[in-house]
Amino acid sequence: MITDQRVQNYLYAMLPEREPVLREMERQAKERGIPIVGPAVGRLFYQYARLINARAVFEMGSAIGYSTLWWARAVGGAGQVHYTDGSRKNADEARSYFDQAGVASQIRIHVGDALELLSERKEQFDILFCDVDKHDYPRVFNMAAARVRKGGLFIIDNALWHGDVAYAAGNPELAGKSEPDKLTKGVVELNRLLYDSMSWFTTIVPLRDGVAVAMRL
Numbered sequence: 001m002i003t004d005q006r007v008q009n010y011l012y013a014m015l016p017e018r019e020p021v022l023r024e025m026e027r028q029a030k031e032r033g034i035p036i037v038g039p040a041v042g043r044l045f046y047q048y049a050r051l052i053n054a055r056a057v058f059e060m061g062s063a064i065g066y067s068t069l070w071w072a073r074a075v076g077g078a079g080q081v082h083y084t085d086g087s088r089k090n091a092d093e094a095r096s097y098f099d100q101a102g103v104a105s106q107i108r109i110h111v112g113d114a115l116e117l118l119s120e121r122k123e124q125f126d127i128l129f130c131d132v133d134k135h136d137y138p139r140v141f142n143m144a145a146a147r148v149r150k151g152g153l154f155i156i157d158n159a160l161w162h163g164d165v166a167y168a169a170g171n172p173e174l175a176g177k178s179e180p181d182k183l184t185k186g187v188v189e190l191n192r193l194l195y196d197s198m199s200w201f202t203t204i205v206p207l208r209d210g211v212a213v214a215m216r217l
């Protein structure tokens with residue numbers, strides 16, 4: 001929990017009703033413990049995508065396609081979203097939701113390693129969204145600048161990693177672990193790389209588990 005529980009409850013209680021397919025995905029995620037970004041962050045994605053008039057989104061780590069559906073709604077019928085996940089089963093489930101939501105034609109589904117799939121792309125995207133295993137975050141950073149157009153966004157979920165980033169930055173009382181693990185180290189390194197970089201202008205939004213939003217300069 002990043003924000004105070006009461007604040008979190010307030011933010012979620014205000015959210016308008018979602019379309020039925022998103023609601024069903026939220027229900028499945030809750031029942032089966034699938035770590036989706038959820039509706040508050042989904043709205044943030046939608047808002048950022050609309051603000052920059054995004055048409056092309058590449059998503060790394062899509063699971064059952066919940067965040068993918070938010071991107072697809074934001075880019076509209078003329079846009080395209082690349083779904084990537086290592087699991088064929090996840091991809092098949094996501095495809096059925098995309099069919100139900102009527103967005104299948106806007107989404108290209110790729111099964112495999114998201115970093116390899118990104119390295120195969122030659123074009124630049126309006127938005128690159130990263131939600132893969134956290135130890136790979138610094139590697140994704142090294143690939144991102146070439147794949148995001150100027151003025152485009154590199155968005156990363158779990159940028160505050162349950163608050164453990166604060167521990168890794170030298171506040172041991174905040175986490176209660178003896179040594180930051182490789183996942184925490186990956187997130188901390190990514191945040192540092194982003195803030196130190198001359199190629200990106202970065203903020204971290206402390207919504208849910210933290211969302212880093214970096215604009216390509």
Ligand SMILES: C[S@@+](CC[C@H](N)C(=O)[O-])C[C@H]1O[C@@H](n2cnc3c(N)ncnc32)[C@H](O)[C@@H]1O
Binds near residue numbers: 035036067112113132
């Ligand atoms: C946190 S979940 C994604 C949730 C999704 N972004 C959402 O909010 O709806 C991460 C997913 O990425 C997949 N994954 C992790 N590392 C990956 C990689 N290197 N390549 C492809 N998929 C990966 C996991 O199997 C999992 O399904």
